[in-house]
Amino acid sequence: MRILHLSDIHFRAPQCLDPDTDRDRPYRTRLERDVVKRVEALGPIDAIMVGGDIAFQADPREYVEARRWLIDLATMCGCDKESIWVVPGNHDMNRKSCEDAPTMNAHAMIFQASPESREWMLEKQLGHNETGQALFHGHVAYNDFARNMNCQVYPGHLYWKQERDLGPGVKIRIHGLTSTLLSGRNGKDDPRGSLYLSALQTTLDPAPNVINFTICHHPPDWLMDGDDVDDLLNARAMFQVFGHKHRQRILEGKANVRWSAGAVNPSRSERQFEPSYNIIELQVVGNGADRRIGVRSHLYKFQSNPEAFHPIKTDGGDEVFSHSIPFPVEAGRIAVDTVGSVIELSATETTTIQRTMAAVASDAEASMGDRRTRHLVDRFWDLDASDRREITLELGLITKEEIQLPEAQRYGVALIRAAERNLIDRLDQLVAERE
Template sequence: MNAQAMIFQAQSEDDRLWMLRKQLNHDVTGQALFHGHVAYNEFAKKMSCQVYPGHLYWKQERELGPGVTLRIHGLTSTLLSARNGANDRRGSLYLSPLQTIDPSPNVVNLTICHHPPDWLIDGDDVEDMLNERAMFQVFGHKHRQRIHETTTYVRWSAGSVNPSHAEKQFEPSYNIIELNVAGEGTERRIDVASHLYRYQPQPEGFQPIRKNDGQEVFRHWIPFPSEETSGVKTGGIVQTVTRETCKAQATASASYTDAEASMGDARTRHLVDRFWDLDSSDRREIALELGLISDGEIDLPEPHRYGVALIRASERGLLGRLEQLIDARER
């Protein structure tokens, strides 16, 4: 409660960010900020979606189409949630600039965040950042099913499949989102098909929400031209330079984040799942043998301890050796 209060009561954005860093960097208060996430982390660890100090949000990648990667970001809007044991109020939560989206060539960013921007202290800054860098945005919390389509991004506000009967408007709903790459070169685009379903009691079942013209699918597309390249001759050698070169500073941490994001492939996801199925002693022995955790990290909560270890394995090119050690213990 004290850690949350120190962050919330900061008088300016700079002070709030400084205080958040200070609390996260302290062994005790950093862990305290995630006490409310224990059950979530236990659920999420097998999917490498856990959060902890130093890792406020997660990333994973999927191949979306030829030459295009979909990078999914799970943002954490709940660091200040349930402050003082009270219900959250609009504008009382905090994402912070520590959770940001790095632009990368031929990468489509999709963000998932429980609270929409209007529930955040820094909501205006978050909205500007996401609208500029995240082509697809999914929010929850309000249980009001909405879709907002623009020329550069699409935002879905999710309903609830199983809302409380105590809600003023009991309206179970869900969305199915289809993303596909179409076209090539300068004509390349991302096609979006949004299927919105809402429960109705008579006849009972989920029925599609229709557009004004009667169509059952909300179809949209966003231009996503291939990155242009040009040859630059330097010292007799022709080098390829992309427009993304100017963004190099923004992606200075790519060695860390890309290693994490790349763990979203099917084989690595299966490897992570097998790792978590081992006995606790086996997990500890493997992590220590590969030098993936230090003695000072032994007492961290397991989702934190081995979340760090698995990302380090990816960073250091040790996933193959990790698989060998898992094989040996499974036998």
């Protein structure tokens, strides 16, 4: 799998609406040309992962331009638009919405809670209909953009997860984490250490032969629970990508790799103005106990004179950071014989199977990461609002009471239910009838 890792694009309205006066556009154009050149040498991109700050002030017009640019970029590098994933950053928050009293109150209750009770307070706020919605008021424009990619967030769905095949017998499970739950508190900037992820987003339950890959805008040092997040991600996520700091870094450990992205469009007032991006190559190597995941990282940064992107080199002068992580084959926990005869199981074995089956059912959302299902999600959102409502009511995917929920949440829940109830094919038929 070849991944294009971007972050901090900062589409800024109204400037980004006019190509002739958009000062950031030339850097995106240089990036486009450089990516095309790299793809000619390396091969097409399989996935684009955007680590937040897609917009600058969460103006819906910024997301229109961002979506257009990302789809065009995907076409240029041989990637289908069904393989773009996004998470929110602090610039994807509408700070005016964060000044609404219900949102300020919910933020304050969580922020002021003691470390021991903060997770409990977050759950309590999320569990209340009004305060749960208030926590996501600032995400409305982001969610309207992200929903076509099935990357929206809402109460009861703090993060998203989707799977792709990485290689023979191996899946990669991509987790989009939301570090912006407390971002924009009181309509202000976020000081370092003032944000909160919570253990609710770092479960990352290990599954046999599944690699966890996390995308998060803010790195752990910007979080109140940063030490806990750092430890849990390093223990459970083989691959981690971050944005926000506009500092391009790679940290290769024995069991994981962490990439920190620079910005596609950093502020021109920054001391080091270096637009940048990464290409990450992952490959399954070997078999059985000797199986490993090969990692090749290409880091590119911009120089201003002459204007061009150049590779960052290793200490040894190589243009590629090469790494390898052991990933021995794990035996499946459910086994049947070749002729389908009945196998007597102990109580412990029966419990293990029941838990495994429950885990499979709960990962219906993860199974929606394939291209066909993501294309269906995109088509569903392109329907008229009345068609979306009629289809989901006909299939029993939402209740009449849930029609009152924000659209991104209402139909986000409905689409996951379609996967849980094996109704994806029927949903596809009904969408096709209305296109």
